[in-house]
Amino acid sequence: xxxxxxxxxxxxxxxxxxxxxxxxxxxxxxxxxxxxxxxxxxxxxxxxxxxxxxxxxxxxxxxxxxxxxxxxxxxxxxxxxxxxxxxxxxxxxxxxxxxxxxxxxxxxxxxxxxx
Amino acid sequence: xxxxxxxxxxxxxxxxxxxxxxxxxxxxxxxxxxxxxxxxxxxxxxxxxxxxxxxxxxxxxxxxxxxxxxxxxxxxxxxxxxxxxxxxxxxxxxxxxxxxxxxxxxxxxxxxxxxxxxxxxxxxxxxxxxxxxxxxxxxxxxxxxxxxxxxxxxxxxxxxxxxxxxxxxxxxxxxxxxxxxxxxxxxxxxxxxxxxxxxxxxxxxxxxxxxxxxxxxxxxxxxxxxxxxxxxxxxxxxxxxxxxxxxxxxxxxxxxxxxxxxxxxxxxxxxxxxxxxxxxxxxxxxxxxxxxxxxxxxxxxxxxxxxxxxxxxxxxxxxxxxxxxxxxxxxxxxxxxxxxxxxxxxxxxxxxxxxxxxxxxxxxxxxxxxxxxxxxxxxxxxxxxxxxxxxxxxxxxxxxxxxxxxxxxxxxxxxx
Numbered sequence: 165x166x167x168x169x170x171x172x173x174x175x176x177x178x179x180x181x182x183x184x185x186x187x188x189x190x191x192x193x194x195x196x197x198x199x200x201x202x203x204x205x206x207x208x209x210x211x212x213x214x215x216x217x218x219x220x221x222x223x224x225x226x227x228x229x230x231x232x233x234x235x236x237x238x239x240x241x242x243x244x245x246x247x248x249x250x251x252x253x254x255x256x257x258x259x260x261x262x263x264x265x266x267x268x269x270x271x272x273x274x275x276x277x278x279x
Numbered sequence: 280x281x282x283x284x285x286x287x288x289x290x291x292x293x294x295x296x297x298x299x300x301x302x303x304x305x306x307x308x309x310x311x312x313x314x315x316x317x318x319x320x321x322x323x324x325x326x327x328x329x330x331x332x333x334x335x336x337x338x339x340x341x342x343x344x345x346x347x348x349x350x351x352x353x354x355x356x357x358x359x360x361x362x363x364x365x366x367x368x369x370x371x372x373x374x375x376x377x378x379x380x381x382x383x384x385x386x387x388x389x390x391x392x393x394x395x396x397x398x399x400x401x402x403x404x405x406x407x408x409x410x411x412x413x414x415x416x417x418x419x420x421x422x423x424x425x426x427x428x429x430x431x432x433x434x435x436x437x438x439x440x441x442x443x444x445x446x447x448x449x450x451x452x453x454x455x456x457x458x459x460x461x462x463x464x465x466x467x468x469x470x471x472x473x474x475x476x477x478x479x480x481x482x483x484x485x486x487x488x489x490x491x492x493x494x495x496x497x498x499x500x501x502x503x504x505x506x507x508x509x510x511x512x513x514x515x516x517x518x519x520x521x522x523x524x525x526x527x528x529x530x531x532x533x534x535x536x537x538x539x540x541x542x543x544x545x546x547x548x549x550x551x552x553x554x555x556x557x558x559x560x561x562x563x564x565x566x567x568x569x570x571x572x573x574x575x576x577x578x579x580x581x582x583x584x585x586x587x588x589x590x591x592x593x594x595x596x597x598x599x600x601x602x603x604x605x606x607x608x609x610x611x612x613x614x615x616x617x618x619x620x621x622x623x624x625x626x627x628x629x630x631x632x633x634x635x636x637x638x639x640x641x642x643x644x645x646x647x648x649x650x651x652x653x654x655x656x657x658x659x660x661x662x663x664x665x666x667x668x669x670x671x672x673x674x675x676x677x678x679x680x681x682x683x684x685x686x687x688x689x690x691x692x693x694x695x
Contacts, residue, residue, distance in 0.1 A: 165450045252452035253402060275449050 166207060166249050166276040167256040172240040173269030175214055192264035200248060205259065209246035240269055247276075288332040292325060295341045301416035303342065305390035307349060308397075309453035311357075314415055315443045320352035321345065342387055391416055392507045393453045395500075399467035400451045407442045408471035409478075414439060416503075417496055427478050427493050465508070469517045469573065472500045476521050480528070494528075497521060505560075515564035516574030519557040523580035526553035538685040546587040554584055575604045579616075594623035611640040612648075619652050627659040647676040651686060663693045 181189070193211075200206035215234040222229045234241065243265065250256050253273070260271040300321070307317035324345045338344040398411035410428065413419040425435035445451070456464045476497025501518040508514050530548035533539055561577050579600045582593040601617035604610075614637055622630020634653050643649040654669035670690035677683045 167450075251450075253400075253450045254452050254456070256450070257402070273449075 165252065165256075166247060166278070167253075168274045168276060169209075169246040169248065169256070169260050169263060170242060170272040170274065171244045171246075171263065171265035171269060172272060173243045173265055174239065175241045175243065177268070178243070179214065189264060196262060196264055197246075199262070200246065200259065205248045205250050205255075207247040207249050209244070211244040212242060215241050243269070284333050288329065288337060291332065291337045291341060292328050295345065296325065296418060299342050299345075299387070300418040301391045301394070302387055302389055303346060303349065304415050304418075305394035305453070306346070306387050307353065308415070309390045309393055311353060312450070312453065313443075313447045314394075314397075315440070315447070316353055316356055317349075318415070320349040320356070323352050324348035346387060389507070390453065391503065393455050395468050395471075395504070396455055396464055397446060397451050397453045399464070399471045400446070401464075401467065402449060402451060403442050403445065404438075405467065405470070407438055408467060409474040410435065410439060411442055412468075412471050412500065413475055413493075413496065416500065419496075427475075461511075462513075465511060465513065468504065469513060472497055472504065473517060473521070473573075475500065476524075480524055494521075494525060498525060510567060512564040512567040512569045513571040513573050515560045515567075516571060516577050519560040519564065519577035520573050520580060522553045522557035522560070523577060523584070526550040526557065532681065536681060538679070538681040540685070541583060542592070549584070549587065554587075557581075558584075570603070572604065572607055575600050575607070579604075592623075594620050598624050611637060611642050612646070614640075615643060615646075615649055615652060619656075622656050622659075627656045630656045631660060645676060647673050647682075650676065654686075654689070658689070658693060666690075667693050 178186075178189075197206070197209065200209075218234040220231040220233060220235050222231070246259075246263070248256065248259055250259065253275075256273050256275075260266060260273050263271050265271055303321050304314070304317050307320060308314045311317060327348050328341070328345060332338070394415055395412055398415060399405075399408040403411065410424045413424050414421070421436035421439055422432040424439075425432040428435065430438075455461070476494050479492065479494030479497060498518070498521050501514070501521050504511075504514045505518050526549050527541070527544060529550070530544040530546075531539060539545075557577065558581060561574065561581060564574050564577075579597055582596040582600065585591075585593045598617060598620035601613055601620055604613045605617060615634070618630050618633035618637065621633045631653070634649075634656065637643055637649070650669050650673035654666045654673055657663075657666035657669055667690060670686055670693070674683055674686045674690065677686060
């Protein structure tokens with residue numbers, strides 16, 4: 165099954181983190197990504213730019229409305245994602261637990277609709 | 280004659296339902312990953328049995344017969360939902376697997392433990408673990424479960440449906456976890472079984488058949504887990520705990536229906552057979568060398584049971600056991616019980632001092648046993664006014680009329 169691991173974290177903390185912390189975090193993520201690849205479960209994944217770069221679009225009455233900012237203002241923001249292919253939820257949960265983002269933030273695990 | 284056949288068929292169907300329902304559901308669910316579909320298919324199979332068996336006779340292997348019909352229903356159902364091309368491979372696989380398991384031997388593999396682990400999965404709301412196990416393993420309907428857990432039937436029905444959809448959509452696996460996580464995951468299964476048992480045991484008079492039933496079903500599930508995991512000390516401990524509690528069921532009320540506290544129960548009314556089974560199980564658990572919550576709680580019951588022979592419970596042991604339990608659980612209720620043991624060993628004032636240390640615990644402020652314990656110790660320490668006030672708090676918080684009457688009597692005695 166395909167699962168999306170959605171990485172939520174406090175963006176402000178990440179942006180104001182010391183250089184060492186940032187370097188360390190990025191190294192942890194690259195090791196994690198490598199582990200996913202080695203296990204043959206990685207389908208895709210990316211880090212997102214901060215919500216300050218986000219635009220939200222909505223179409224109502226045939227008119228396109230563009231809003232400056234993310235869909236919802238929340239304490240923790242979506243910072244990135246991985247898509248993995250594993251046999252079941254237990255596997256997906258154990259990969260989510262290994263994600264560096266789980267240390268300070270939350271990883272939401274969502275199965276995909278199989279098309 | 281027709282009536283006689285009908286009766287025979289019903290008895291046969293009920294017999295299979297009782298012994299095989301959970302096994303059949305577990306097998307079908309593990310194969311398809313879909314509990315709801317397994318339940319629908321099996322209930323149709325049972326309905327078919329009630330029309331088919333009176334005419335053709337009860338089959339030699341009713342389990343296999345039901346499995347064959349249920350399988351057909353599952354394949355039909357899946358065919359309707361999927362497009363032909365993608366369905367065929369998947370369906371052939373399911374059909375072959377059911378076929379081989381049913382035809383090679385009449386014994387259907389027992390996946391009930393795997394199903395219980397799926398029901399008590401951490402990704403499912405823990406309040407639904409026990410209801411899901413009762414429904415899938417024992418075939419309880421939502422209304423019965425709802426009445427036992429004091430929830431509206433429609434609410435319980437919706438929650439169960441939602442939980443089963445999540446099991447399927449999220450890909451919760453139907454398997455016994457690996458050794459590395461077995462203990463932790465087993466805790467959730469045992470907690471669910473204990474919750475079912477406790478719901479049943481909390482009906483002391485035994486007037487509510489449904490809830491009394493739940494205590495028996497809890498024990499049945501406990502036995503099932505022990506038979507499937509005979510080397511798990513906590514599974515043995517839980518079964519011992521439930522049997523100890525069950526052994527005292529009849530002694531909790533006197534002939535007039537009045538509440539009798541544990542310390543005053545007539546030991547002749549305890550069920551000696553259940554107690555000796557509990558003691559044997561606990562001994563077996565202790566030899567496995569891994570202590571846990573349920574073993575400790577069962578050991579507390581053992582220390583109470585000592586009163587049968589010596590005339591008094593082994594309070595020194597009880598205090599030590601509650602110490603160990605508190606280190607494990609940090610539960611304020613355990614701390615409360617430890618205070619009562621301290622009072623028995625060191626005197627009422629020492630017990631009161633231990634209770635005072637708990638006074639700020641928000642979970643105890645509205646907990647009847649806290650106020651009843653406090654009142655009892657205050658009375659023993661000769662502080663009648665304070666005891667009177669504490670009894671009033673306890674009486675105001677109690678829901679069971681028999682216990683309320685008991686507390687009122689104790690309060691009234693203070694005056695003399």
